Amino acid sequence: MTVLDxxxxxxxxxxxxxxxxxxxxxxxxxxxxxxxxxxxLGYQTYYMAAGQITLDQGVPFCSCYHVRALxxxxxxxxxxxxxxxxxxxxxxxxxxxxxxxDRYLTDTWLLDLFxxxxxxxxxxxxxxxxxEKVWVTQFTDLVPSTLVTADMHRIRAFIQIYNSVIIxxxxxxxxxxIFKVSLDDPNLGAILETVTxxxxxxxxxxxxxxxxxxxxxxxxxxxxxxxGAVLRHNSGPEHRNNLMAGGQASxxxxxxxDREICKVIQPHLKALGLxxxxxxxIGSYLIEVNVTSPTCLQELNRFSSYRYDIQxxxxxxxxxxxxxx
Numbered sequence: 001m002t003v004l005d006x007x008x009x010x011x012x013x014x015x016x017x018x019x020x021x022x023x024x025x026x027x028x029x030x031x032x033x034x035x036x037x038x039x040x041l042g043y044q045t046y047y048m049a050a051g052q053i054t055l056d057q058g059v060p061f062c063s064c065y066h067v068r069a070l071x072x073x074x075x076x077x078x079x080x081x082x083x084x085x086x087x088x089x090x091x092x093x094x095x096x097x098x099x100x101x102d103r104y105l106t107d108t109w110l111l112d113l114f115x116x117x118x119x120x121x122x123x124x125x126x127x128x129x130x131x132e133k134v135w136v137t138q139f140t141d142l143v144p145s146t147l148v149t150a151d152m153h154r155i156r157a158f159i160q161i162y163n164s165v166i167i168x169x170x171x172x173x174x175x176x177x178i179f180k181v182s183l184d185d186p187n188l189g190a191i192l193e194t195v196t197x198x199x200x201x202x203x204x205x206x207x208x209x210x211x212x213x214x215x216x217x218x219x220x221x222x223x224x225x226x227x228g229a230v231l232r233h234n235s236g237p238e239h240r241n242n243l244m245a246g247g248q249a250s251x252x253x254x255x256x257x258d259r260e261i262c263k264v265i266q267p268h269l270k271a272l273g274l275x276x277x278x279x280x281x282i283g284s285y286l287i288e289v290n291v292t293s294p295t296c297l298q299e300l301n302r303f304s305s306y307r308y309d310i311q312x313x314x315x316x317x318x319x320x321x322x323x324x325x
Contacts, residue, residue: 012043012317013088015064017107018095018293021047026074030297031095035069037309043317045069046084047076050096051103053110060086060114086114090320091313093121095293098132099171119320122291123273130272133170133204133288142261142286145207150199152192159183164208167195173292175247180208211283217252218296220308221277222315224266227308229254230296249296251303257284265289276312 016031024032038045048064055061066079092114096104108124129135137146147158148170159165160183169177179191195203215233219226231252258281265286269277278294280287301308 012041012090013046013084014038014043014091014093014313014317015046015048015062015084015089016093016095017048017050018093019097020049021067021076021078024076028295028298030295031093031293032069032074033298033301033309034093034095034313035067036071037307037313039069041310041313041317043090043313046082047078050107053107055110055113058113060110062086062089062092086118089114089118091119091121091316093316094124094127097293098173100131100292117320119316121275121316122277123275126272126274127291130274130289130291131170132173132290132292133168136265136286136289137204139264139286142264143206144209144282144285144287147205148202149205150196150202152196152199155192155196155203155205156183156188158205159188162207166206166208167191168204168206169195170202170204173290206287209282209285215247215250215252216287217258217281218294219254219258219262219279219281220294220296220300221262221266221269221279222308222312223275224262224270226254226259226262228300228304229258230299230303232296249299249303257281261286275316 016035018031026032035045045067046062046064047067048062052063053060054063062084063081064084065081068077068079070077092111094107094111096107098104105128108128111120111124114120134148136143137148145162147154149155155167159181164180164182167179167181172178177195179195181188181191185191195201215231217229217231219229221227229252231250232247233250234247261279261281265279269289274291276294278290278296280290297309
């Protein structure tokens with residue numbers, strides 16, 4: 001018998017819809033940190049893979065595994081497979097990584113049908129509405145000069161204006177598939193053919209911000225309010241600052257411009273039900289907003305000596321209780 005078997009039925013139940021446990025990088029994974037917080041708070045924690053929601057006569061059910069996050073050594077204790085109805089769950093945290101596949105989309109449709117007593121974070125309709133790179137382009141005063149297109153001729157014309165640009169896939173994450181190119185790059189044609197799939201797939205193209213060499217700032221928001229920030233910076237000639245691309249994290253202060261950016265987007269995030277969000281800022285520009293599985297919570301905890309993971313989970317459970325009362 002494990003510790004999991006001794007937990008009472010009256011405990012708070014939190015389900016994490018996430019990528020496989022085997023893919024978790026314990027030293028920097030935000031989902032793992034949130035699961036640690038659940039364990040310390042005495043909540044029952046469950047792991048659910050994508051595509052494991054069933055709708056039976058209008059009632060949603062989750063096929064999941066009882067799991068406990070351990071810190072020493074960093075690992076998971078996985079219990080038996082179980083089925084929970086939506087009414088059995090207090091908080092369901094959506095933490096699956098992009099891309100936004102058909103399975104991802106179907107999960108969000110089914111999550112829309114969970115009872116109000118189950119707090120789904122982030123709100124599924126909000127996740128569907130916000131492409132993490134395209135959505136911010138509506139705030140033209142906050143973002144760098146931007147082009148979204150599959151047209152290679154338009155991209156070349158854009159590069160002629162700005163010379164050095166960043167090209168990114170619309171559904172990428174972790175720095176994957178990002179190119180820094182200039183007009184005199186001998187590989188420009190091949191790069192454009194590859195990223196646009198010969199003009200059949202849209203990409204986002206942005207004026208290269210010179211302050212990128214100093215790093216980019218990840219600002220974490222809880223219900224629209226700033227928790228704190230982490231500076232991610234690359235090593236050597238690598239232009240990508242993402243931690244998944246080998247970047248390093250450092251403490252950093254919040255500036256007045258950061259607060260201005262957050263103030264502008266806050267009401268939009270709250271209206272969409274986007275409770276836990278990470279935004280990326282380079283220099284004075286908003287680059288993107290991360291709503292599917294924002295990271296850097298472990299780094300923020302470490303640099304601030306404060307357990308933001310505990311705060312987030314406590315507040316979520318309290319709000320869930322208030323909604324269902």
